[in-house]
Amino acid sequence: MGRNSTRGAESRPRGRHDGPAGGDAGGHGGHGRSRRSAPAAGGQGPGGPNRRSRRAAKGGKRRVLRWVASVLALLILGTGAAGYLYYRHLNGNIKKEDLTLGDKKMADHKANAAGQTPLNILLIGSDARDTKANQKLGGAKENFGGPALADVQMLLHLSADRSNISVVSMPRDTMLKMPKCTDPDSGKVFPASTVPVQTNESLERGGPGCTVAAWYELTGITIDHFMMIDFSGVVSMADAVGGVPVCVDANVYSHTRDGKGSGLKLEKGTTSVKGKQALQWLRTRYGFEDNTDLGRTKAQHQYLNSMVRELRKGTKLTDPGKLTGLAEAATTALTVDKGLDSVKKLYDLASELQKAPTDRITMTTMPNVYGTGNLSGRVFPKPEEAEQVFRMVREDVPLDGKASKRKAPVVKDPADAPADIAVSVRNATGTDTLGPAQGRAGTVKGLLKDSGFTRALVDSQNVEGAARTGVLFPSADLEGDAQAVAKALGIPVSQVKKSTDVSGIVLAVGADWREDGAYPAKAEDEKTPESANPLNGAEKKCMKVNPGFTF
Incomplete structure (x- = not known):
């Protein structure tokens, strides 16, 4: 433009x-599926001698397509002077x-x-x-x-x-x-x-x-x-x-x-x-x-x-x-x-x-x-x-x-005991239309302490709202600890993220957890809403x- x-x-x-x-x-x-060649005149049907000829015909088509692809690769990616000039032109x-x-x-x-x-x-x-x-x-x-x-x-x-x-x-x-x-x-x-x-x-x-x-x-x-x-x-x-x-x-x-x-x-x-x-x-x-x-x-x-x-x-x-x-x-x-x-x-x-x-x-x-x-x-x-x-x-x-081929991340560094893991809890429940839910960081800190995370503390700084609760960690040696925090509260491991914006493990309580009780993870969250057509x-x-x- x-x-x-x-x-x-x-x-x-x-x-x-x-x-x-x-x-x-x-x-x-990729290449389209080759049509099956009909038997030659006088040839036999499936299982007869002409099966070999059909294989040869298919092999020939594949060789032709490979040849065409090779020629085009030379033309577009260019090994000769003309090809190189055309490549520069493109x-x-x-x-x-x-x-x-x-x-x-x-x-x-x-x-x-x-x-x-x-x-x-x-x-x-x-x-x-x-x-x-x-x-x-x-x-x-x-x-x-x-x-x-x-x-x-x-x-x-x-x-x-x-x-x-x-x-x-x-x-x-x-x-x-x-x-x-x-x-x-x-x-x-x-x-x-x-x-x-x-x-x-x-x-x-x-x-x-x-x-x-x-x-x-x-x-x-x-x-x-x-x-x-x-x-x-x-x-x-x-x-x-x-x-x-x-x-x-x-x-x-x-x-x-x-x-x-x-x-x-x-x-x-x-x-x-x-x-x-x-x-x-x-x-x-x-x-x-x-x-x-x-x-x-x-x-x-x-x-x-x-x-x-x-x-x-x-x-x-x-x-x-x-x-x-x-x-x-x-x-x-x-x-x-x-x-x-x-x-x-x-x-x-x-x-x-x-x-x-x-x-x-x-x-x-x-x-x-x-x-x-x-x-x-x-x-x-x-x-x-x-x-x-x-x-x-x-x-x-x-x-x-449909299920993808994703695998759970491999954590090389195992988690420490809950009592040895320091966690800062932030209230990130604010949205464009609602202010932060009062007291959420303190309440969630209490849930962590009930699970043995006695070093959990409330981070009282003003933070930007987050639509979804997440556990953030700064380096690979703390990933196992961060996953242990998520597991203790029922937060999906997919919401455990590495972040250069934190210096230790941070639990950001998002707008999806404004109410008291256990974290409201739902299986249907994995489905695309019908409103997305x-x-x-x-x-x-x-x-x-x-x-x-x-x-």
């Missing part, structure tokens, strides 16, 4: 009704920006027992109208050259064991308090907002790094990378893929009398969309479900799932021309963080994403509630349920409800068309 369009420009009116779609999450898959296509512009340092990932860590990638769709191509596709001439908005935001989480992928979308109409961000080019400081503003405004506060910072402050999820795409990028990617099948349950025409709508016009059933029509699908608000951004988000999920399925068939990746076209489109269309500044790094990331099977991809929407009064039509994170989704991502819990990557669905937009 053009940097000048996002830096220090005057704000334009908010709430455009058909913002972009944005972030294509490129799926990368690297030069990629636009790079800072990962985060916020003041808060993102926490380090905690490795599982096998030493693996998850990957979190923020996918951003920009509505920039800063080029002729984007202006032609985006319309809305009054917004040409204005600051870009992050009208699509999806967090993609790849589990540490690479067994599953979870995607959480945030509707563009979500109202949040923005963090302080500093533009890396101009040095302009955008102070933290004192009142909630629409989340898509984060992009104009310094670039995608501010969108990353806003996500981190809201969710506490460590974000490793971002990938941003604009209108023309969506079209070029859709063309390079060769079309993505989408389905509607009735004829649809996204158009209103006063000119609103994406212009999408499809007949009932399945259509392979590409180019401008793919962009229209991703931008459609008027015509799907209740004509809100929530319906549009569902349509985006269906499109991305379908794109992944198409790419994983392998048919798009065996033609050198198509693959190089896809490489050109992807590298030209994307703006990424500086940790993804080369084709090789993008390829390595794609290889990691490919390890999760399609039926373990789960698309969700952040649980939300509608605002009231002058914020009618805007949405806010739904208390408890939004945090539940964020927590599951933070703790690498699959959103599809989970959609499985292998599931093929048709979008529900709003009755007022049929023909």
Whole structure:
């Protein structure tokens, strides 16, 4: 995206009704399953001599695919002069920006027992109208050259064991308090907002790094990378893929009398969309479900799932021309963080994403509630349920409800006797709407002493509220002690975290334990709330068309 369009420009009116779609999450898959060769004329059926010939035919196909892959690897990664020049050309296509512009340092990932860590990638769709191509596709001439908005935001989480992928979308109409961000080019400081503003405004506060910072402050999820795409990028990617099948349950025409709508016009059933029509699908608000951004988000999920399925068939990746076209489109269309500044790094990331099977991809929407009064039509994170989704991502819990391959962490240093373990108890029960519950730290300290932790003390300093109770420890030699504290109070071991912000073991009593009694751990906390509208990557669905937009 053009940097000048996002830096220090005057704000334009908010709430455009058909913002972009944005972030294509490129799926990368292996070779498709070869069709079984028919017996040669006069040959015998199964078990006969021609079984060997069928094996040979299959082996030949595999060799061809391996050969094509090798040629493409030489072409793209380049061992010869021409390949090297092309590799540099692709690297030069990629636009790079800072990962985060916020003041808060993102926490380090905690490795599982096998030493693996998850990957979190923020996918951003920009509505920039800063080029002729984007202006032609985006319309809305009054917004040409204005600051870009992050009208699509999806967090993609790849589990540490690479067994599953979870995607959480945030509707563009979500109202949040923005963090302080500093533009890396101009040095302009955008102070933290004192009142909630629409989340898509984060992009104009310094670039995608501010969108990353806003996500981190809201969710506490460590974000490793971002990938941003604009209108023309969506079209070029859709063309390079060769079309993505989408389905509607009735004829649809996204158009209103006063000119609103994406212009999408499809007949009932399945259509392979590409180019401008793919962009229209991703931008459609008027015509799907209740004509809100929530319906549009569902349509985006269906499109991305379908794109992944198409790419994983392998048919798009065996033609050198198509693959190089896809490489050109992807590298030209994307703006990424500086940790993804080369084709090789993008390829390595794609290889990691490919390890999760399609039926373990789960698309969700952040649980939300509608605002009231002058914020009618805007949405806010739904208390408890939004945090539940964020927590599951933070703790690498699959959103599809299936058990992952996670193992309990191996603790090399065993716990000391409870009487020898010093614990500071903090009252972190405050929320955005409620002050800290009085006396909670003292009450929980009493529970610890009843369990033999006689060195437990109340830390009376003012602390930031935490949605969920946690036990923090500063170094590996105290991990066993921290887990012993959690076990004594019935706190899940997943809530025991290493932190450089503490000098000893700290028990932060969160908003989930405001009431007296035992810690309220619930088995159902491992389930994704229905309000997140989970959609499985292998599931093929048709979008529900709003009755007022049929023909």
